[in-house]
Amino acid sequence: MNMLSLETANAIISSAFEEAARLALKPIAVAVLDAGGHLVAYQRQDGSSLMRFQIAFGKAYGALALGMGSRAIDRAARDRPHFIAALSDVSGGRIVPVPGGMLMKNAAGEVIGAVGVTGDTSDNDEAAARAAIEAAGFAADGG
Template sequence: MTTTLTPLTVQDAETLIATAHRAADAAGVTVSVAVLDAGGHLLAFRRDDRAVLISGETSIRKAYTALQLDTPTADLVDAVAPGALFHTLPTALDRPLLFIAGGIPVHRDGRLVGAIGVGGGAPDQDHSFAAAALEALA
Protein backbone atom coordinates (compact mmCIF):
# COMPACT_ATOMS: atom_id res chain seq x y z
CA MET A 1 0.00 0.00 0.00
CA THR A 2 1.44 3.32 -1.09
CA THR A 3 0.40 6.60 0.41
CA THR A 4 0.85 9.88 -1.37
CA LEU A 5 2.37 12.70 0.62
CA THR A 6 1.01 16.15 -0.08
CA PRO A 7 3.93 18.57 0.02
CA LEU A 8 3.88 21.97 1.64
CA THR A 9 2.51 24.38 -0.95
CA VAL A 10 3.08 28.06 -1.57
CA GLN A 11 -0.49 28.64 -0.37
CA ASP A 12 0.34 26.76 2.87
CA ALA A 13 3.49 28.86 3.26
CA GLU A 14 1.56 32.08 2.73
CA THR A 15 -0.97 30.99 5.38
CA LEU A 16 1.86 30.27 7.82
CA ILE A 17 3.51 33.62 7.15
CA ALA A 18 0.30 35.65 7.38
CA THR A 19 -0.73 33.95 10.62
CA ALA A 20 2.68 34.38 12.25
CA HIS A 21 2.73 38.06 11.28
CA ARG A 22 -0.78 38.60 12.69
CA ALA A 23 0.30 37.02 15.98
CA ALA A 24 3.42 39.19 16.08
CA ASP A 25 1.43 42.33 15.21
CA ALA A 26 -1.01 41.58 18.02
CA ALA A 27 1.96 41.44 20.40
CA GLY A 28 3.47 44.64 18.99
CA VAL A 29 6.55 42.82 17.65
CA THR A 30 8.10 43.19 14.20
CA VAL A 31 9.43 39.94 12.76
CA SER A 32 10.70 38.05 9.77
CA VAL A 33 9.11 34.73 8.88
CA ALA A 34 10.59 32.04 6.65
CA VAL A 35 9.02 28.81 5.43
CA LEU A 36 11.14 26.00 3.98
CA ASP A 37 9.99 22.97 2.04
CA ALA A 38 11.04 19.41 2.96
CA GLY A 39 14.27 19.79 0.98
CA GLY A 40 15.31 22.85 2.97
CA HIS A 41 14.61 25.29 0.15
CA LEU A 42 13.02 28.66 0.86
CA LEU A 43 9.35 28.46 -0.09
CA ALA A 44 8.24 31.86 1.25
CA PHE A 45 9.66 34.74 3.27
CA ARG A 46 8.48 38.09 4.62
CA ARG A 47 10.18 40.69 6.82
CA ASP A 48 8.29 43.52 8.46
CA ASP A 49 9.57 46.90 7.30
CA ARG A 50 10.74 47.78 10.80
CA ALA A 51 12.12 44.37 11.78
CA VAL A 52 15.83 44.23 12.53
CA LEU A 53 17.73 43.12 9.44
CA ILE A 54 19.34 40.12 11.09
CA SER A 55 15.88 38.68 11.79
CA GLY A 56 15.73 37.63 8.15
CA GLU A 57 18.77 35.44 8.54
CA THR A 58 17.76 34.11 11.94
CA SER A 59 14.28 33.14 10.74
CA ILE A 60 15.76 31.09 7.90
CA ARG A 61 18.36 29.43 10.13
CA LYS A 62 15.76 28.59 12.78
CA ALA A 63 13.54 26.96 10.16
CA TYR A 64 16.52 25.06 8.70
CA THR A 65 17.57 23.79 12.13
CA ALA A 66 14.03 22.66 12.98
CA LEU A 67 13.79 20.90 9.62
CA GLN A 68 17.16 19.13 9.80
CA LEU A 69 16.62 17.87 13.34
CA ASP A 70 12.82 17.51 13.04
CA THR A 71 12.45 19.23 16.38
CA PRO A 72 11.35 22.68 17.49
CA THR A 73 14.43 24.80 18.13
CA ALA A 74 13.01 25.71 21.55
CA ASP A 75 13.55 22.07 22.52
CA LEU A 76 17.19 22.10 21.37
CA VAL A 77 18.60 25.10 23.24
CA ASP A 78 20.00 23.02 26.11
CA ALA A 79 21.49 20.47 23.68
CA VAL A 80 24.21 22.92 22.59
CA ALA A 81 25.26 24.07 26.05
CA PRO A 82 28.91 23.33 26.94
CA GLY A 83 29.26 19.62 27.57
CA ALA A 84 25.86 18.76 26.05
CA LEU A 85 25.25 16.24 23.26
CA PHE A 86 25.25 18.76 20.37
CA HIS A 87 27.70 21.30 21.82
CA THR A 88 29.89 21.40 18.69
CA LEU A 89 27.11 20.84 16.14
CA PRO A 90 26.46 24.55 15.37
CA THR A 91 30.00 24.92 13.99
CA ALA A 92 30.45 21.42 12.54
CA LEU A 93 28.40 21.88 9.37
CA ASP A 94 28.74 24.02 6.25
CA ARG A 95 25.23 25.43 6.69
CA PRO A 96 24.93 27.04 10.10
CA LEU A 97 22.27 25.86 12.49
CA LEU A 98 20.70 28.18 15.02
CA PHE A 99 19.62 26.84 18.39
CA ILE A 100 17.33 29.67 19.46
CA ALA A 101 13.57 29.24 19.91
CA GLY A 102 11.46 30.22 16.90
CA GLY A 103 11.83 27.31 14.47
CA ILE A 104 9.24 24.52 14.25
CA PRO A 105 9.02 21.59 11.82
CA VAL A 106 5.81 21.23 9.81
CA HIS A 107 4.25 17.77 9.54
CA ARG A 108 1.44 16.48 7.36
CA ASP A 109 -0.05 13.04 7.93
CA GLY A 110 2.76 12.36 10.39
CA ARG A 111 5.53 13.14 7.89
CA LEU A 112 7.94 16.06 7.77
CA VAL A 113 7.03 18.43 4.91
CA GLY A 114 8.87 21.62 5.88
CA ALA A 115 9.53 24.11 8.65
CA ILE A 116 8.72 27.63 9.76
CA GLY A 117 11.14 30.04 11.40
CA VAL A 118 10.36 33.35 13.08
CA GLY A 119 12.96 35.92 14.12
CA GLY A 120 12.82 39.42 15.52
CA GLY A 121 11.17 39.04 18.91
CA ALA A 122 12.36 37.43 22.11
CA PRO A 123 12.92 33.68 21.59
CA ASP A 124 9.75 32.70 23.47
CA GLN A 125 7.74 35.18 21.42
CA ASP A 126 9.16 33.89 18.14
CA HIS A 127 8.27 30.33 19.16
CA SER A 128 4.71 31.34 20.07
CA PHE A 129 4.24 33.14 16.72
CA ALA A 130 5.45 30.06 14.82
CA ALA A 131 3.22 27.78 16.91
CA ALA A 132 0.21 30.02 16.22
CA ALA A 133 0.94 29.76 12.51
CA LEU A 134 1.01 25.97 12.64
CA GLU A 135 -2.44 25.94 14.21
CA ALA A 136 -3.75 27.69 11.10
CA LEU A 137 -2.77 24.67 8.98
CA ALA A 138 -4.49 22.15 11.24
Protein backbone atom coordinates in the same frame (compact mmCIF):
# COMPACT_ATOMS: atom_id res chain seq x y z
CA MET B 1 0.03 15.39 0.90
CA ASN B 2 3.68 16.16 1.58
CA MET B 3 4.11 19.12 -0.77
CA LEU B 4 4.26 22.57 0.76
CA SER B 5 2.87 25.07 -1.73
CA LEU B 6 3.80 28.71 -2.05
CA GLU B 7 0.17 29.60 -1.32
CA THR B 8 0.29 27.69 1.98
CA ALA B 9 3.68 29.16 2.89
CA ASN B 10 2.40 32.68 2.28
CA ALA B 11 -0.71 31.97 4.37
CA ILE B 12 1.56 30.80 7.20
CA ILE B 13 3.54 34.03 7.00
CA SER B 14 0.34 36.08 7.00
CA SER B 15 -0.92 34.21 10.07
CA ALA B 16 2.40 34.74 11.87
CA PHE B 17 2.15 38.48 11.18
CA GLU B 18 -1.42 38.49 12.51
CA GLU B 19 -0.32 36.73 15.69
CA ALA B 20 2.57 39.17 16.08
CA ALA B 21 0.10 42.07 15.86
CA ARG B 22 -2.26 40.39 18.33
CA LEU B 23 0.61 39.92 20.81
CA ALA B 24 2.05 43.40 20.09
CA LEU B 25 5.45 41.94 19.18
CA LYS B 26 8.39 43.81 17.72
CA PRO B 27 8.66 43.49 13.91
CA ILE B 28 9.19 39.85 12.98
CA ALA B 29 10.59 37.94 10.04
CA VAL B 30 9.29 34.54 8.94
CA ALA B 31 10.94 31.83 6.85
CA VAL B 32 9.02 28.78 5.62
CA LEU B 33 11.04 25.80 4.41
CA ASP B 34 9.90 22.56 2.81
CA ALA B 35 10.91 19.17 4.21
CA GLY B 36 14.11 19.21 2.15
CA GLY B 37 15.28 22.48 3.70
CA HIS B 38 14.48 24.59 0.64
CA LEU B 39 13.12 28.07 1.17
CA VAL B 40 9.50 28.31 0.01
CA ALA B 41 8.75 31.83 1.25
CA TYR B 42 10.20 34.60 3.40
CA GLN B 43 8.93 37.97 4.50
CA ARG B 44 9.88 40.50 7.11
CA GLN B 45 7.81 43.23 8.64
CA ASP B 46 8.77 46.85 8.19
CA GLY B 47 11.27 47.85 10.84
CA SER B 48 12.88 44.42 11.15
CA SER B 49 16.54 44.61 12.03
CA LEU B 50 19.53 43.32 10.09
CA MET B 51 20.24 39.56 9.77
CA ARG B 52 16.62 38.55 10.31
CA PHE B 53 16.58 36.35 7.21
CA GLN B 54 19.61 34.37 8.40
CA ILE B 55 18.16 33.94 11.89
CA ALA B 56 14.65 32.91 10.77
CA PHE B 57 16.11 30.55 8.16
CA GLY B 58 18.58 29.12 10.69
CA LYS B 59 15.89 28.35 13.23
CA ALA B 60 13.77 26.48 10.65
CA TYR B 61 16.79 24.83 9.00
CA GLY B 62 18.11 23.56 12.32
CA ALA B 63 14.73 22.06 13.17
CA LEU B 64 14.71 20.15 9.90
CA ALA B 65 18.37 19.17 10.09
CA LEU B 66 18.01 17.65 13.55
CA GLY B 67 14.40 16.52 13.36
CA MET B 68 13.39 18.54 16.39
CA GLY B 69 12.13 22.02 17.11
CA SER B 70 14.68 24.66 17.97
CA ARG B 71 13.58 24.73 21.63
CA ALA B 72 14.96 21.18 21.90
CA ILE B 73 18.09 22.29 20.04
CA ASP B 74 18.46 25.11 22.57
CA ARG B 75 18.37 22.55 25.40
CA ALA B 76 20.94 20.42 23.56
CA ALA B 77 23.19 23.45 23.18
CA ARG B 78 23.18 23.88 26.95
CA ASP B 79 23.73 20.17 27.64
CA ARG B 80 26.19 19.47 24.82
CA PRO B 81 27.75 22.74 23.64
CA HIS B 82 30.58 21.01 21.77
CA PHE B 83 28.07 19.00 19.71
CA ILE B 84 26.08 22.08 18.73
CA ALA B 85 29.29 23.95 17.92
CA ALA B 86 30.32 21.09 15.65
CA LEU B 87 26.87 21.13 13.98
CA SER B 88 27.26 24.83 13.40
CA ASP B 89 30.60 24.17 11.72
CA VAL B 90 29.40 21.34 9.48
CA SER B 91 26.26 23.28 8.50
CA GLY B 92 28.24 26.34 7.51
CA GLY B 93 26.79 28.25 10.45
CA ARG B 94 23.22 27.80 9.25
CA ILE B 95 21.77 26.35 12.48
CA VAL B 96 20.43 28.85 15.03
CA PRO B 97 19.84 26.96 18.31
CA VAL B 98 17.16 29.07 20.01
CA PRO B 99 13.35 28.76 20.19
CA GLY B 100 11.37 30.04 17.24
CA GLY B 101 11.97 27.21 14.75
CA MET B 102 9.20 24.64 14.56
CA LEU B 103 8.61 21.52 12.54
CA MET B 104 5.35 21.34 10.60
CA LYS B 105 3.63 17.96 10.52
CA ASN B 106 0.66 16.75 8.52
CA ALA B 107 -2.21 14.64 9.90
CA ALA B 108 -0.14 11.47 9.43
CA GLY B 109 2.65 12.93 11.58
CA GLU B 110 5.02 13.39 8.64
CA VAL B 111 7.29 16.43 8.59
CA ILE B 112 6.34 18.59 5.62
CA GLY B 113 8.49 21.59 6.47
CA ALA B 114 9.50 24.06 9.15
CA VAL B 115 8.84 27.64 10.10
CA GLY B 116 11.37 30.00 11.63
CA VAL B 117 10.34 33.26 13.26
CA THR B 118 12.60 35.95 14.69
CA GLY B 119 12.35 39.54 15.83
CA ASP B 120 11.03 39.45 19.39
CA THR B 121 11.94 37.21 22.32
CA SER B 122 12.48 33.58 21.41
CA ASP B 123 9.36 32.56 23.34
CA ASN B 124 7.26 35.11 21.44
CA ASP B 125 8.83 34.08 18.14
CA GLU B 126 7.84 30.51 18.91
CA ALA B 127 4.28 31.55 19.81
CA ALA B 128 3.89 33.27 16.44
CA ALA B 129 5.27 30.24 14.60
CA ARG B 130 2.99 27.85 16.47
CA ALA B 131 -0.12 29.93 15.83
CA ALA B 132 0.70 30.24 12.13
CA ILE B 133 1.36 26.52 11.64
CA GLU B 134 -1.82 25.56 13.47
CA ALA B 135 -3.88 28.14 11.55
CA ALA B 136 -2.76 26.37 8.36
CA GLY B 137 -4.09 23.08 9.71
CA PHE B 138 -0.79 21.44 10.62
CA ALA B 139 0.71 20.27 13.88
CA ALA B 140 3.56 22.38 15.28
CA ASP B 141 6.51 20.68 16.98
CA GLY B 142 8.86 23.07 18.74
CA GLY B 143 10.70 20.47 20.75
